[in-house]
Amino acid sequence: MTVFIAVLVGLATGVLSGFGIGGGSLLLLYLTLFGGVSQYQAGGINLLYFIACAPAALVSHVKNGLVEKPAVKWAVLAGVPASVLAAFAAANMDVSWLRRLFGVLLLYIGCKELFTKRKQ
Structure with a gap:
């Protein structure tokens, strides 16, 4: 099951x-x-x-x-190095901190989605 x-x-x-x-x-x-x-x-x-x-x-x-193609270029150029650095940081971080940071990130995104008005 x-x-x-x-x-x-x-x-x-x-x-x-x-x-x-x-x-x-x-x-x-x-x-x-x-x-x-x-x-x-x-x-x-x-x-x-x-x-x-x-x-x-x-x-x-x-x-x-x-998909905004010019934005993709900048997102990739910033995202790849940031991902590599974040992977090294996460590998050297205590799991309890990683969980807390992930929880804070989810709360931030949730609050932003709830309280931010979107353009129609």
């Missing part, structure tokens, strides 16, 4: 990721809170999960004209 539930959670978070809702964050929460997976392992699983889900979402977003 647990494998069935894990597959359902993976499917649901994959669909949510395709819509840009943040299925990877939900997957991390499921793995650490209910799956008994360590924070480091959950992060690695989330990266593998992202590699599988991202191409389909990218194709869909490009097809619908939702």
